Amino acid sequence: MMPAVRIACPLGTLALLPAREWSSRIGDLLRSGARLVSMFGRPDVQEHAVLTAVLQGAEGALEVVRGTAARAIGVHTLTRDFPAAHVFEREMHEQLGIRIADHPWLKPIRYEGAGVGRMTDYPYYRLEGKEVHEVAVGPIHAGVIEPGAFRFSCLGETVHHLEIQLGYQHRAAEELLLRGDPFTRTPLIETVAGDSSIAHAWAHCAALESLAAVAITPGVDASRTVGLELERIAMHLATLAGLAQDIGFAQGAATYGRLRTTAINTSMRLCGSRFGRGWLRPGGSLVAMDAAVAAVVRGDLELLRRDVSIINTRFLGSTTVQHRLRGVGEVALRDAKALGLVGVVGRASGVPLDQRTNLWLLDGAHTHEPCVETTGDCWARARVRIREIDRSIALVSDAIDRFGAFTATRAPVRSLAPDTLVVSIVEGVRGEVMHAIETDAAGRVRHYKLQDPSLRNWFGLALALRGNDISDFPICNKSFDLSYCGNDL
Amino acid sequence: MWNAGQVRLSQGWQFIGDLRRAVPVGLRGRPEIAAAPCADGCRACAEVCPTNAIALDPVRIDLGRCVFCNECAVACPADKLVFTPEPRMGATALEGLVVHPGKAPPDPASTSAALHALFGRSLKLRQVSAGGCNACEMELNALANVNFDLQRFGIEWVASPRHADALVVTGPITRNMAEALQLAWDAMPEPRFVVSVGACAISGGLYADSPVLDRGFPERIQPALYVPGCPPHPLTFIHAILDLLGIDTGR
Numbered sequence: 028m029m030p031a032v033r034i035a036c037p038l039g040t041l042a043l044l045p046a047r048e049w050s051s052r053i054g055d056l057l058r059s060g061a062r063l064v065s066m067f068g069r070p071d072v073q074e075h076a077v078l079t080a081v082l083q084g085a086e087g088a089l090e091v092v093r094g095t096a097a098r099a100i101g102v103h104t105l106t107r108d109f110p111a112a113h114v115f116e117r118e119m120h121e122q123l124g125i126r127i128a129d130h131p132w133l134k135p136i137r138y139e140g141a142g143v144g145r146m147t148d149y150p151y152y153r154l155e156g157k158e159v160h161e162v163a164v165g166p167i168h169a170g171v172i173e174p175g176a177f178r179f180s181c182l183g184e185t186v187h188h189l190e191i192q193l194g195y196q197h198r199a200a201e202e203l204l205l206r207g208d209p210f211t212r213t214p215l216i217e218t219v220a221g222d223s224s225i226a227h228a229w230a231h232c233a234a235l236e237s238l239a240a241v242a243i244t245p246g247v248d249a250s251r252t253v254g255l256e257l258e259r260i261a262m263h264l265a266t267l268a269g270l271a272q273d274i275g276f277a278q279g280a281a282t283y284g285r286l287r288t289t290a291i292n293t294s295m296r297l298c299g300s301r302f303g304r305g306w307l308r309p310g311g312s313l314v315a316m317d318a319a320v321a322a323v324v325r326g327d328l329e330l331l332r333r334d335v336s337i338i339n340t341r342f343l344g345s346t347t348v349q350h351r352l353r354g355v356g357e358v359a360l361r362d363a364k365a366l367g368l369v370g371v372v373g374r375a376s377g378v379p380l381d382q383r384t385n386l387w388l389l390d391g392a393h394t395h396e397p398c399v400e401t402t403g404d405c406w407a408r409a410r411v412r413i414r415e416i417d418r419s420i421a422l423v424s425d426a427i428d429r430f431g432a433f434t435a436t437r438a439p440v441r442s443l444a445p446d447t448l449v450v451s452i453v454e455g456v457r458g459e460v461m462h463a464i465e466t467d468a469a470g471r472v473r474h475y476k477l478q479d480p481s482l483r484n485w486f487g488l489a490l491a492l493r494g495n496d497i498s499d500f501p502i503c504n505k506s507f508d509l510s511y512c513g514n515d516l
Numbered sequence: 517m518w519n520a521g522q523v524r525l526s527q528g529w530q531f532i533g534d535l536r537r538a539v540p541v542g543l544r545g546r547p548e549i550a551a552a553p554c555a556d557g558c559r560a561c562a563e564v565c566p567t568n569a570i571a572l573d574p575v576r577i578d579l580g581r582c583v584f585c586n587e588c589a590v591a592c593p594a595d596k597l598v599f600t601p602e603p604r605m606g607a608t609a610l611e612g613l614v615v616h617p618g619k620a621p622p623d624p625a626s627t628s629a630a631l632h633a634l635f636g637r638s639l640k641l642r643q644v645s646a647g648g649c650n651a652c653e654m655e656l657n658a659l660a661n662v663n664f665d666l667q668r669f670g671i672e673w674v675a676s677p678r679h680a681d682a683l684v685v686t687g688p689i690t691r692n693m694a695e696a697l698q699l700a701w702d703a704m705p706e707p708r709f710v711v712s713v714g715a716c717a718i719s720g721g722l723y724a725d726s727p728v729l730d731r732g733f734p735e736r737i738q739p740a741l742y743v744p745g746c747p748p749h750p751l752t753f754i755h756a757i758l759d760l761l762g763i764d765t766g767r
Binding site: 198 | 519520522523524526527530540541542543544564566567583584585586587599643644645646647648649650651652653654655656657658661662663673675676687688690691692693695696700716722723725726727728729746747749
């Protein structure tokens, strides 16, 4: 059983390639079929930077490529050949000041560091012409949601381009993770993207447990799986409720919303929080579930299974729903692959990527095939969620049936291996959540890289809007349902 | 139509009739501290608190900072701390958020006669997230769902600050969002007030030490109501706002 996709590399085993070799090695791997998971860097002595690329082979194994570069000289961009690199190179440029030669668009990701407080300095793309007009929305939106700014360049009602400006939520989470006792950071991690608390907490715990050589019992893995899948059920239901709301389908909004309440109340029953806060800690899981509570949870799952199915039939069979969602906000498979879109959004466009294929296979009895759709539109993104809810209910039921009860356990996690880099990945609600921790010679956390799937998928939303009516933006946005603070950190 | 009926039948009656008596089963809500004295020099609870919410001699918990993670309750060698499912813990002043040992729970938000007269029958809320992680935001959204239905009291979310009576702030207030937050407030007509929701908004919470916050807004405009939690359960908000406005739920 594998609790999370991860790789631990003693730094001594990682060649530190010169910049040019680093880029070409990544290029070679990508051309041979590997997928880019992440690229990031940290400052090094003498105005240098240590660069890390994480790739995933077709079989799911991770590979790390390390490089070094003088920040002023930098590296040559990979974006022109591999557009999926654009967001990582922009982030490296913003975080390290490293030169990325020939990069087409070094727009800041989140206005951190020297960019803090300069959200309004940015010159948006401008479209000029007689029939052209622009619409600026945000950072504050009409609903009760996180802030971000959207600039639509339109020809009549048709969106020619959407430019997304994020960073309003930047809280310097990565910097705060370097402070204090690394084993007490989980509450902070649980708020990196507060609707994906369990996914981030699990990636975090798995990384620390790898560095501390702590073994996790199957019972703890099962408990974490219950938490993660309940989180997925709840958030998928929230998205469906929002989509129904945005197309004026009141019955869908009321019923999907009500069912989400059941899912989050189940989490509260188990761990005291409707958002799974306090469920995971390094070394264990704090949830205690006896037979009586297990019976309540089973009842909740049965209700979800039954009632979700009833509303699904109504939702998917409704002419209104089909008319509003089909063919709107399409992202082609070619574009999704090129941009490296992940999670629900990628799967809706036909990318068969779901890190759970390698995850928590309870005695190998469950093999999880990704739920893939092909049309890449709002309809496909809704369909993926609907199908995944059923799977998640089955996974939770199975974990509870097999274990019957969970006890709160926390194995002691005391010290971290020195000079080691660990990367761990968990398939969260929106896609792969990646945490990378590098320790120094004394076993202290030297660098912490957080990556929410939203970072990569926001540009997918911009692409989805092209050629669509501006009035379809709300449903396109809701069908992506990305995290703002997950991007802004 | 048949299927629409099935959905309606499955939906049943989700409305919570008496919000004042609803119990959120399993919630880690308002903590209680036993009156017994602590062992000499014991700092176990304060040391594990991620937000420095605990003061000692005697032990007190500041709910304006507390993220309800339960670490203190686990750490206490004398089991003096326990988090109860009680959601009612809003306050109109920061001192009202401090839980003392052995004493009755903190005073509920005290009623403002002025606010009751103005907004007791209709209150329009504009929410601004300034670094909120989407947990507070989702719980605030839940206030308008079929369960909690806060609209029954004439309390509703509105899309524009121009239409709003109260600004509901979440998040630790990032520098990148500080200007937009102030602009939203400036756009609101008098009379108006601020509600501060969640540990982040009240004290900075887990991000209190972040170098990229701008806490000027709550210093300039003192909130009329504090709703603690990480995130606060919808019932915590409901108790607090009903207490503040002196709304009689008729039960």
